[in-house]
Amino acid sequence: MGTSKLELFTKEQNEIAAIAKALSHPARIAIIQSLLKKNSCVCGDLVEETGLAQSTTSQHLKELKNAGIIQGSVDGVNVCYCIDVKTWTKYSNLFAKFFEAATHVKSQCC
Amino acid sequence: MGTSKLELFTKEQNEIAAIAKALSHPARIAIIQSLLKKNSCVCGDLVEETGLAQSTTSQHLKELKNAGIIQGSVDGVNVCYCIDVKTWTKYSNLFAKFFEAATHVKSQCC
DNA sequence: TTACTTAATCGTAATATTGCGATATGTTTT
């Protein structure tokens, strides 16, 4: 136990949940917002941005990378991260679709 | 440790992360989708929908309720759940705004 | 080569999440 029973749900449900999971920590939201604003894309700057330890920030970056949201490329001693626009757009559409389903709900049933 | 350092982040960042957390389990996505489709709104039916134990489903419902996404009202022996449309719309807009920020990003920086 | 810098990974501790069975609570029905 302690593990989610993923096999009970549809591919889409698991996908939406997985993306939401990647977005479920404020540090990761902060990182994404920072990258979208393009104030910087260097890992060291993101460490300052989050206010967390370097190792912790690195862990969050890894999760965002695994989710396909960001990508990093080595630039000398630094690593430059950026939003993977293609994936981001895909996720954006998926969430928009998911949320929009409620526009047809006129009234509360209870 | 093990606790997120919420005080390091903005109210908005924490809010987005909190909503995402509520959406970060496929069972909860399944519940929401079911309620949006209005196939049913009775707790017992949602237990079947998820395929999880009654107590586990009840726990997921509680989390969605805590996040303000759904509301339940007692109807005799049953409890009828439904989407809180007002909150849902609010969250929908918040996420749309969050995702849209990337439409201005023309190219990858790295 | 050695020293320095940056970032990833490892090891570990604290806490949170997921899931279930058992039990409690509250509402109908008999």
Place this chain on the structure above:
DNA sequence: AAAACATATCGCAATATTACGATTAAGTAA
């Protein structure tokens, strides 16, 4: 009142997440 039903809560076990310091790896500069 007693039995039946639906749902919430409790207690527990397994696993996941968050965070940090220490270490490793790899590039750059002296």
